[in-house]
Amino acid sequence: MLRSLVALHCRIGQTVLSHQRHNVQQHQNLIHHLQNARCYGMASSERRKFYEDVSISQSEGGMFEINLDRRKLKTPGGKLFTVPNEALAIAVATEWDAQKDTLKFYTMHLSTLCNTALDNPTQRNKEQMIEAALKYLETDTICYRVEEPPALVELQNNEWNPVMEWIEKRYNVVIGSSSNIMGPEIPEETKDTFRQHLNSYNFWALTGLEYVITQLKSVILSFGMIDRYLTVEQAVLLSRLEEEYQIKYWGNVEWAHDYDMFELRARTAAGALFVQLASESSTVKRKILQD
């Protein structure tokens, strides 16, 4: 009887095993289907690298596309991934090329920005984005000063005042700084000037600019960086001025402070590059040498 029980056990085990194998096969089919659909709104953060080569190609209309191993890259919304100029396409292709084994989407900042600009998932138009960007002016980092400790007050005056003077001179506006909780009173002409200036950027550049403003929490620093008055490292340092002061006083924690700083630098650099590439146009004029 024991032998028949063992035989029954074996047979049941085999059917269970084959059923599991069938499930595994279905699972693999599902993964394959997902990779083909490339809808990475599924937010499973471990996707294997499914391509070997990354190349770019130019389509009619002058737009550039990215090819992963013969297949064209698409945005999460399903649209074809097109960029207006070659430099941005090469930078995005480098990002995709830099992935090893698994795709880490949180490192591909330029691709994320392009996807946002192409899909426009929140369905905003230019005016809404300009209003959202100008809202940050009322609570701008540079405008908020502390009153004590005196070393920090002095640091803020030394570092932030030149930027404030620069932007007031460059745009011919008046922005004050204040140390109370309500913040400075921004006059309406200032906002109009900025609104006019922001209107001159195209939609892609505006997407990038709003991203940078959200990261740095400051309109003034973003303008300073886009207008090439500050470098990315300087802008990030000025944005984190109080944190840097505290780090100097209390010490640096590598897995928090450095981690945040590098992430902020990466995102800000990506946003700045995106804005600059999206609003540039280059022409080559050759000077003919006259003999």
Add this chain to the structure above:
Amino acid sequence: MASLNSPLRVCRSILRELRALKGPEYKQTMAYNYVLEQFRKNQVTGERYCRAQQEALHSSLTYLCLLSSTRQHMALHNLYHAKGEISAEDAAGLVGLRLPTQPGGKGWEK
């Protein structure tokens, strides 16, 4: 990388980053060729203060910052935040303890 004032230093640093990304065959990538081409194009200028040159230098500094900070961010992430779930043995080893062993097997096994 004390002071990246000259375009030569920026160019070298960008190429070093690209090499760190790809490996030995970084010279065939599009980014390598594009970067070198851009640096060569902006080298010769007839004016003393060429605005396009300064703008290109700023853009190259921005790209260098992007590459190096993503690399360092990834390194810190892998160092501190990437372990995930550790097994019970490793968790005990964090404080210097070991898991108990029972040579005859636990009572309900076997």
